[in-house]
Amino acid sequence: MAKTVRGALASSLLAVALATSSIQVQAAAPESNDPIKIALFDWTSVNLNAKILGTVLERLGYTVEYPTGDYLSSLSTGLTNGDLTLGMEYWDTTAGEAMKAADATGKTERLGALGPKAKEEWWYPEYMKEKCPGLPNWEALKDPKCAEAFSTPETAPKGRYLGGPVTWEGFDDERVVSLGLPFTVVHAGTDGAMFAELESAYQRKAPIMLWVYSPHWAPAKYKGEWVEFPEYTAECYSDPKWGMNPDKAHDCGKPFGDIWKYAWSGMKDKWPVAYKVAKSYQVSSDELNAMSGEVDLDGKSIEDVANAWVDANEAKWKAWAE
Numbered sequence: 196m197a198k199t200v201r202g203a204l205a206s207s208l209l210a211v212a213l214a215t216s217s218i219q220v221q222a223a224a225p226e227s228n229d230p231i232k233i234a235l236f237d238w239t240s241v242n243l244n245a246k247i248l249g250t251v252l253e254r255l256g257y258t259v260e261y262p263t264g265d266y267l268s269s270l271s272t273g274l275t276n277g278d279l280t281l282g283m284e285y286w287d288t289t290a291g292e293a294m295k296a297a298d299a300t301g302k303t304e305r306l307g308a309l310g311p312k313a314k315e316e317w318w319y320p321e322y323m324k325e326k327c328p329g330l331p332n333w334e335a336l337k338d339p340k341c342a343e344a345f346s347t348p349e350t351a352p353k354g355r356y357l358g359g360p361v362t363w364e365g366f367d368d369e370r371v372v373s374l375g376l377p378f379t380v381v382h383a384g385t386d387g388a389m390f391a392e393l394e395s396a397y398q399r400k401a402p403i404m405l406w407v408y409s410p411h412w413a414p415a416k417y418k419g420e421w422v423e424f425p426e427y428t429a430e431c432y433s434d435p436k437w438g439m440n441p442d443k444a445h446d447c448g449k450p451f452g453d454i455w456k457y458a459w460s461g462m463k464d465k466w467p468v469a470y471k472v473a474k475s476y477q478v479s480s481d482e483l484n485a486m487s488g489e490v491d492l493d494g495k496s497i498e499d500v501a502n503a504w505v506d507a508n509e510a511k512w513k514a515w516a517e
Contacts, residue, residue, distance in 0.1 A: 225257045227465050234264035234273065234282045237360055238386040239487045239497070240410060244283035244309065246501035248476050251512045252469050254505065266362050267293045270457065275302040277459045280466075281473055287452025288315040288408070289365050292432075294455065304463070306456040306473055311410040311480035313454045315365065317356065317422040318407035318414075319345070322400050333374065333424045333448075342377040345404045354378040357389060357405035365406065366432070366445045370424075373443035378404075390491065393417065410480040412488035424448030468516055475515035478504075 231252060233245045249259040264273055264282070270293045273279030285294055297303040319330065326344035329335025336342060336354065345354035356378045358367045368380045383389035389405060390413060396403035397417055407413050407421070424447055430437040431447035438446040456473065463470040486504065489495045505512065 225255070225469070226467060228258060229465070230258040230260040231462075231466060231469055232260045232262050232273075232278065232280045234269055234279050235261050236264060236266045236269075236282075236284070237362065239490050240483050241284040242497050243483070243486050243490065243501060244476075244478065245281075246497050247478075247504050248281070248283065248473060250501050250505045251472060251476075251515075255468065255472070255516055257466070257469055266290070267364060270294060270297040270303065271300075274457055274459050275300055277461055280459050280462055281306075282457045284309060285455045285457055286313040286315065286408075287454070288313045288449050289363055290455075291450060291452070294457075297457065302460050304458045304460050306458050308477075309454040309456055310477040311454055311483055312451065313408070313410075314421070314451050315359075315406060315408040315449050316424070317367075317404055318419055319404045319422070320397055320400075321418040321420065323402060323404075324420075326402075331420045331423045333376075333422050336376050336378065336422070337374075339377055345378070345402045347402070350379040350381075352377070354404060355402075356380050357392060357403065358382045359389060359406045359408075360385060363406075365449060367406070369443070369445040370447075373438075373440045373446040374424075375440075387491070410483045410487070412484050412492060415484060416488075416492075422448075427451070472512065472515045476512075 233249050235242050235245055245261060249261060253259050262279065264279055267290055269279055269282055270285065270290070274282060274297065294305070298305060323344065324330050327335050327338070327341035329338065329341065339352065342354035343352045346352060347355045349355070354377060356367060356371070358380050359365060359382065361382050371378050371380055383392070393403060393405060393413065395401070425431070425438060427447045427450040428437065432444055435442055435444045440446040456476065458470065458473060462473070482504070486500050489500050490497055
């Protein structure tokens, strides 16, 4: 009986201690009532991550705002001068050079990897291999017949490549020139428009070649393949003499790698608990793919999906704040 009483007492004391610890963390936050500004960009997953982290911080007592920013220039403007506090997704595939430049200023801080591995490349539906059987080898695209199979009335006889919004960069226009591909690059106005066009083409089995990235729901929903370009190296982007075209850079594919979180360097001193939470924040590829699909395919709002994640993972994010 005595052991039972002692055990119950110990459990009660532990519960009180844990509750007190949680209260102390929440009492320590917010350290400043100034708003923490988390950037929104022009694709779904980054805005999901922004709203999830923002909701966590709001529940810890912080004021959060969500200004719309430009993906790459935010690293050299908003995050360096404090107009932005956080950016949740900077991909090695497209933001590598911009991140290096931001790191060199000392005014931003790389908070660590988000979790998923990044891939972005030219992608085509599986049904297009009948018309271009040399795929996924990129050299198949040099065949005029293959290129024409991907053409539209506006680009014929050249193939059409649907690139991401121009703010994503990615060097697709340069890649077409340096590799001698008979393709015309057309940039989508928005992420949503790009994947709406994929959906329409896929249903009709119409020709389409476009920029598809992962993590994203599209590679799971549609059967297809990424083009296999010459493997990326840093020299491919910086040294024209590297690679098969001695006169042009970007004669290779896009880099693969991590997705990084970034903060204004003053965050850790102004909001140390929020900084700790942001640094600890991670999601998996499976989580991100599923949530992006709920928004883009099922029509749920980003706010509803973000709130559901925060509700389901309360123990996890409270531990980040301890």
